Amino acid sequence: MSSSRILIALLWLALAPATFAAPPVHEFTLDNGLKILVREDRRAPVVVAQIWYKVGSSYEPSGLTGISHLLEHMMFKGTPDVPGGEFSRLIAANGGNHNAFTGRDFTAYFQTLEKDRLELSFRLEADRMRHLLLDPEEVAKEKQVVAEERRLTTDDRPQALTREQFHAAAYVTSPYRNPIIGWMQDIENTTPEDLRRWYQQWYAPNNATLVVVGDIDPEQVRDLAEKHYGPLQTSDLNPPRPAAEISQLGERRIVVKTPAEVPYVMLGYKVPTLKSGDEEWEPYALAVLDGVLDGGNSARLSRHLIRGSQVAASVGAGYNLTSRLEELFVLAGNPAPGRSSAELEQALRAEVARLREDLVDPDELARVVAQVVAADVYQQDSLFYQGMRLGILETVGLGWNRLDDYVARIQAVTPEQVREVARKYLIDDRLTVATLEPLPLDGSRPAAPDAGVDHHAIR
Amino acid sequence: MPNLKWLLSGILTAGLLLASNPVVAVPEIQHWRTANGVPVYFIAARELPMVDAQILFDAGSARDGERPGLAMLTNSSLEEGAGDWSADVIADRLERVGARLGTSSRRDSAVVSLRSLTEPRYLQPAVDTVARLLKEPTFAPEALNRVRQQMLTALQGRAQSPGAIAQDAFYQALYVSHPYGSPPHGTAASLNAITRDEVRDFHRRHYTVANVVVAIVGDLDRSGAEQLADALVGGLPEGETIPPPPPVPALTASQTLRIPHPASQSHLLIGQVGISRADPDYHVLYLGNHILGGGGLVSILAQEIREQRGLAYSAYSAFSPMRQAGPFLMNLQTRNDQVDTALEVAQTTLRAFTTDGPEVQVLEEARQNITGGFALNLAGNRNLANYLGVIAFYGLPLDYLENFIGVMNGMTLEQVRTAWQRHVQPERLVTVIVGGEPVPLAAPTQPDS
Numbered sequence: 001m002s003s004s005r006i007l008i009a010l011l012w013l014a015l016a017p018a019t020f021a022a023p024p025v026h027e028f029t030l031d032n033g034l035k036i037l038v039r040e041d042r043r044a045p046v047v048v049a050q051i052w053y054k055v056g057s058s059y060e061p062s063g064l065t066g067i068s069h070l071l072e073h074m075m076f077k078g079t080p081d082v083p084g085g086e087f088s089r090l091i092a093a094n095g096g097n098h099n100a101f102t103g104r105d106f107t108a109y110f111q112t113l114e115k116d117r118l119e120l121s122f123r124l125e126a127d128r129m130r131h132l133l134l135d136p137e138e139v140a141k142e143k144q145v146v147a148e149e150r151r152l153t154t155d156d157r158p159q160a161l162t163r164e165q166f167h168a169a170a171y172v173t174s175p176y177r178n179p180i181i182g183w184m185q186d187i188e189n190t191t192p193e194d195l196r197r198w199y200q201q202w203y204a205p206n207n208a209t210l211v212v213v214g215d216i217d218p219e220q221v222r223d224l225a226e227k228h229y230g231p232l233q234t235s236d237l238n239p240p241r242p243a244a245e246i247s248q249l250g251e252r253r254i255v256v257k258t259p260a261e262v263p264y265v266m267l268g269y270k271v272p273t274l275k276s277g278d279e280e281w282e283p284y285a286l287a288v289l290d291g292v293l294d295g296g297n298s299a300r301l302s303r304h305l306i307r308g309s310q311v312a313a314s315v316g317a318g319y320n321l322t323s324r325l326e327e328l329f330v331l332a333g334n335p336a337p338g339r340s341s342a343e344l345e346q347a348l349r350a351e352v353a354r355l356r357e358d359l360v361d362p363d364e365l366a367r368v369v370a371q372v373v374a375a376d377v378y379q380q381d382s383l384f385y386q387g388m389r390l391g392i393l394e395t396v397g398l399g400w401n402r403l404d405d406y407v408a409r410i411q412a413v414t415p416e417q418v419r420e421v422a423r424k425y426l427i428d429d430r431l432t433v434a435t436l437e438p439l440p441l442d443g444s445r446p447a448a449p450d451a452g453v454d455h456h457a458i459r
Numbered sequence: 460m461p462n463l464k465w466l467l468s469g470i471l472t473a474g475l476l477l478a479s480n481p482v483v484a485v486p487e488i489q490h491w492r493t494a495n496g497v498p499v500y501f502i503a504a505r506e507l508p509m510v511d512a513q514i515l516f517d518a519g520s521a522r523d524g525e526r527p528g529l530a531m532l533t534n535s536s537l538e539e540g541a542g543d544w545s546a547d548v549i550a551d552r553l554e555r556v557g558a559r560l561g562t563s564s565r566r567d568s569a570v571v572s573l574r575s576l577t578e579p580r581y582l583q584p585a586v587d588t589v590a591r592l593l594k595e596p597t598f599a600p601e602a603l604n605r606v607r608q609q610m611l612t613a614l615q616g617r618a619q620s621p622g623a624i625a626q627d628a629f630y631q632a633l634y635v636s637h638p639y640g641s642p643p644h645g646t647a648a649s650l651n652a653i654t655r656d657e658v659r660d661f662h663r664r665h666y667t668v669a670n671v672v673v674a675i676v677g678d679l680d681r682s683g684a685e686q687l688a689d690a691l692v693g694g695l696p697e698g699e700t701i702p703p704p705p706p707v708p709a710l711t712a713s714q715t716l717r718i719p720h721p722a723s724q725s726h727l728l729i730g731q732v733g734i735s736r737a738d739p740d741y742h743v744l745y746l747g748n749h750i751l752g753g754g755g756l757v758s759i760l761a762q763e764i765r766e767q768r769g770l771a772y773s774a775y776s777a778f779s780p781m782r783q784a785g786p787f788l789m790n791l792q793t794r795n796d797q798v799d800t801a802l803e804v805a806q807t808t809l810r811a812f813t814t815d816g817p818e819v820q821v822l823e824e825a826r827q828n829i830t831g832g833f834a835l836n837l838a839g840n841r842n843l844a845n846y847l848g849v850i851a852f853y854g855l856p857l858d859y860l861e862n863f864i865g866v867m868n869g870m871t872l873e874q875v876r877t878a879w880q881r882h883v884q885p886e887r888l889v890t891v892i893v894g895g896e897p898v899p900l901a902a903p904t905q906p907d908s
Contacts, residue, residue, distance in 0.1 A: 020508055043506050044838035045484070076756070085766065088756045093824040095831015097755070112835050144769035151724040152772055152792050158619055259721040261615035297538070297560075298550035307546055310605060313612035334616075337608050367555045374557025374576055377509050381839045441619060441721060 020377045025390065025400060026218035033206030034229050037390050037400055038218040041383055047214030048383040049121040050110040051129070052391040055202035057182070058104040058175040058325060059240045066182015067190055067198050069102040070146055074195060075109065076100075077138045079131040084138060087124055094120055102180055105324040106395040112384070115215040119224050125210075126228040129203050139192045147188070150181050158260035158436055166266050166434035167328075169254045174245035174325055204235030209394045213387040245270065245326050252432040260438035262313075265341040267348055268328035270430040271319065271421075275396055276326045283321035284409045285417040286329060286425070291368035292360050292418065293317040293331070293351065298367060300351060301331075311339050311347045324396040329426065341435050355422035359415040372410045485860045486843065488850070489681060495695070496668050499688040500851040501675045504840050508577050510677025511844040514593065514691055515852045518569035518665035520643035521704045521782070526653050528645015532606060533661045534564040537571065539602035541592040546602060549588055558585035566639050567782045568852055569665070572844075573691075577678045586690045593666060594694045598658050607650055614647055622792070625726040625893040628716055632889045633732060633786055638704045667698020674847040676840045707732050707784040715890040725798045725894025729805055730788030734882060736780040736853045742866050743878040744778055750817045750825045750875075751809070752776025752789060757824075763808050764791055770801045776809075782853070787883060795895050802890070810885045816876030830864045 026038040056068050078084030091098045096113040098121075111121040154160045164179050171177035181187075210229065212221050248270055274283045293301050294317035305312040315333030331352070335344040379385050390400045489501040520530045538560060539546045553560050558581065561572040571593060575585040617623035627642055634640030645653075673688050710731050734744060745753075752760035752775045764774035771791040779785040789809065793801040817825070836842055837860070850859055 043504070045834050046838040085757070085762075089824065092754060092757045092828040093831075095828055095833070095835070097832060097835065114831060114834050117831075141769035145765055145772055148724065148770070148793060149772035151722075151794065156621060156722040156724055259619070261619040262612060296550060296554040298547065298554040302550070303547055306609075307605065310608075313609050334612055337611055363555075367551070370555055370557045374559075374581075377507060377576060378559075378574060380507055381509070381841055383838065438619075 020380070022376075022380055022386070022403075025403075026221075027400075028218075028222050028225070030205065030226060030230055032230065032232055032234050033204075034225070034232075035209045035394065036221065036225050037209065037211045037394065038216070038221045039213045039386060039390070040216065040218065041213055041380075041386065042215050045115045045215050046112065046383065047115045047118050047212060047216050048110060048112050048387050049118060049125070050108055050211040050384075050387045050391050051125050052209040052211065052395045053107045053202055054105075054207050054395050054397075055107055055198075056103045056105045057178055057180040058243075059202070060175060060178065060182075063186060064190065064194060064198075065178040065186040066146070066180070067186075067194060068107050069181055070142065070187065070190055071195050071198055072100045072102045072107050072109075073142045073146060074134060074139065075128055075132060077135065077142065078133050079127050080133065081131065082124060082127055084133075084135070087128070090120065090124065096120070104176060104180060106392065108388075108391060108395075110384070110387070118212070118216060118221070119228070122224050122228040126232060129205065129208070129229070130232050132199055132203070134192045134195050134199070136192045139190075139195060143187055143190065146181065147184065150184060150187065154179065154181065155184075158256075158258050158262070158438070159264050161258055162256045162264055162266065162434055162436040165254060165256050166268065166432065169252055169434065170268050170270070170328055170432035172246055173243055175240075175243050176245075176323075176325055176327075201235060201238065204237070205229055205232045206234040207237055209391060211387045211391045211394075213383045213390075243325075248430055248432075251428045254432075254434050255437055256434060257437045257439050259441045260436060261441060262334050262436075263341045263438060264332065264334055264436035265345050265348075266330060266332040266434045267345065267352075268330045268432045269352075269426045271327055271329045271425045273321050273323045273325070273327050274398055274402070275322070275324050281409075281413070281417060282421050282424075285413050285421040286319050287321050288365065288368050288410060288413040289355060289360075289418050289421060290317050290319045290329070291371065292355070292364050295368050295371050300364075301333075304351065305333070305344070305347050309347060310336055311343050312336055315344070315348075322392055322396055322398065328432070345433060345435070352422065352426045355419065356426060358419070360418050362415065365413070365415060365418075369411050372407055376407050485837065488847065488857050488860070489684070490857055491685070493673075493685075493688050493693060495693055495697070497688065497692045497695070498672045498851065499675065499684070500672070500847050501679075501681070501684040501688075502843050502847060503679065503681075503684070504676055504843065505678050507840065508678050509574065509840065510577050510582065510675065510679060510687070511572065511574050511840050512589075512677075512687065512691060513570055513572045513674045513844060513848045513851075514589075515672050515674065515848055516569045516571075516666055517567070517670040517701060517852075518661070519565050519567045520641050521566050521638040522661070522665060522701070523638070523641045523645075525649075526645075526657060527641045527649040528610060528643070529649075529653055529657060529661050530569055530665075531564040531643055531645065532603070532610060532650070532653060533598075533658050533665075534562050534569040534571075535610070536598055536603055536606045536658065537562060537592045537596045539606060540597035540599050541588075542595045542597070544588075544591065549592060552588045553585055556581040556584050558588075560589065564643060566643060566785075570848070577683075582687075586687060590691050590694060593692065596662060598655055598662070600655055603655055603658060607653070610645060610650055611647060613644060614650070617644065621720045621722045621724070621726045621893040624718060624720060625728045625891045628718060628893070629728040629730065629788065629889060629891045630786070632714055632716060632891065633710070633730070634707065637707050637783075639707065639781070639783065639785075663696075664698065665701070666695065668692070668695050669698040669700040671695065672851040674844060674851040676844040676847060703782050705783070710884075710887050710889065713887050713889070716892070718891070718893045720893050720895060722894050723795065724792045725795050725892055726790075726792050727798065727802060727805070728788055728790050728891045729802070729809075729888055730786050731884065731888050732784045733778045733787035734780050735782060735784050736849075736855075738780065738784075740878045740882060741780060742863075743870050743874050744882060746822075746825060746829065746867060746870055747817070747875045747879045748776055748778055748787075749829060750821055751812050754825055754828060757828075759812060759821075760789060760791075760805065760808055763804050764801060768800075768804065770797055770804065774805075798892060798894065802892070806885065806888075809883070813879055813883050813885050816872060816879065819872060822872050822875065826867055826870075830867050833864055
């Protein structure tokens, strides 16, 4: 055993220099505050343009949940110069593809185009940054579309429904308690006037970052951006009030009963992120810990729970160190046939306890580092993903250049640090557990739960 | 406002639509056979120090025979043990060099894919590992049972998903006793019945030189790619070519299936038997479908269902060509009480499109989208590898990518319309509806109307 340990340690050293430098990022800022990031990638005659707004579901007050996402839908519904539907039609007719996505901390729009057509993206995005029409009829129709989206992605998916309830139970004051798509009643009650205020407040050059990756000259991007985005007016930004999560004083548990076949259990521990924490090394140590548990098929959860004890049919861990606010380190899975959620929960807690008690092996760390080093190369295969990493870091307020030392910071994490974050954060008093209890799928609806407990009874 | 009158309004369109198609530099496909006779397709991409390799076997669920799920169980169990290596050892060997292994199994093909850094000290151990699990998987009883249990859990997951239930029912209704009707993920009865000998026998007959192709994209020269291919599949036994599945009989009558499910939304699948990958009408139907429902929000179906009526979040149509005729289908999801309306709109849209064909302007814009966007589809090694895998598996011509834009530009509106009428019969469709009874809802609030 010890000889293979040495071999692996050597491999680790051998792997370290493999880091393959990504092309540099060029950064500009227009007078109106629009920040522009450009990365040249000349592999194909293609360019991706993404515009990132600092607004998302974590900015939303109670009663207006989902408004960032609904506004994202409305952004395709027209301006005085580009009527509804024209945006999509123009991009399509120019061989492009486009879409948008809303997160807790950002709303982003993107176009992928043949490189000579980048100006079309700037023209259209600049136009709808300040001149959106919010026609009441279109709003009413789009609310129906979003309601269908909610049914498709959450209401009729037992695990997604459990996840939503899990977040609502884990957080008390943090806006991360609300779903990105919004509660159904809030989707229904949002008015065109609400949307107009939301739009005017957040959609402005001084609240946005333009990211361009592809076969393009940075100076050309700057000139085009100056031409189209330069004339746009700024907005008076009122940052959302601080809504830090209050201290959790003990373990929380919820049960979600819904028609389903497969049991599911989720565990989440409150942990800091790069933006929300005090100690800068801690999020990197948590990211490594995540890799120790779930960095592939060789990591502990697969090795111990799917193969070893065979208590899980599927299992995973997740942690996002770039979130703006305090996060959950999540462990979740489906018990194997014949095993219970309680057994799986105990097995997951035992894995966490082991991390608190024992130092991780150097060869486990070596494997995590090897995967991070390789992933750093693989990620450069996608223009879109390169842009996405830059956009998120900038939009949550960390700054894109955090990318530069990411691999080095991961490599610097020690076994002691992994144990330290486990001891500090992965403890019962910071834990929320949600269990999905399947009800029969016999075609009939279950009895409505107590009012106020399950919002889906509202339907 | 948004409708199908393609107004060329405003200065924004001026000039842009007239832009000619960009010259797309299509990467060269190199093709050869390994010493033991395996066809190899290769695109050199020298910019990033990485490689993607796909090993595609003619070993999908169409080969399941009496045992639905056998092909997938075999494919999924490859990485569970090989030679004297356990699953732990295999995973460790790959992940300590940062390699990523993927396995997947569909109706026609069973695929093993590898992504790795190209420096030999990383690539070599990864390739040795993959070669061994292709050639000498152990299919240990304990490992097989574990994968079997995982597949049973996945089956339960499908049973709680109205979309998955609809898909299974649709394929079953369309293909009846044809091999494509066999669900790739199996049935509970079949999964429980499959023996280790059956898995070993399936592997022995299908994972052979006679039934495999290799597609490689990455930072290698020709000789490096030759060595890689040899290392991956050089040890496979010769085997015998297995004849393709039989042709698919056309539908003889319409059929509507309503399956109850306690969901707030109903899933609709409407379609029929479509075309094979070798069908001479492939491109013209691709263009036609792009207009009807394959082109995103600007397609007719999305306009009618979503943009104009707000009936669904997602509404699309697709051909899924396979070795033999794959399905043509339209798919949408809508609140239970809107099912009849949405179904009517979808049927009417298909009928009108079949009878009238697309408008000239719509056809031109779809063509612009496809040809102008072709460079996007070829950007990145992952995209190239996926194209190359299809070309390799279905034996498409080496100049397929090179000719694609020319073929698209050569098609006329009349060709689209007549090809569509040859292949699509709106009066003969399978319709599957999975969802709940419309429940009394509080009337949706529309505060602004």
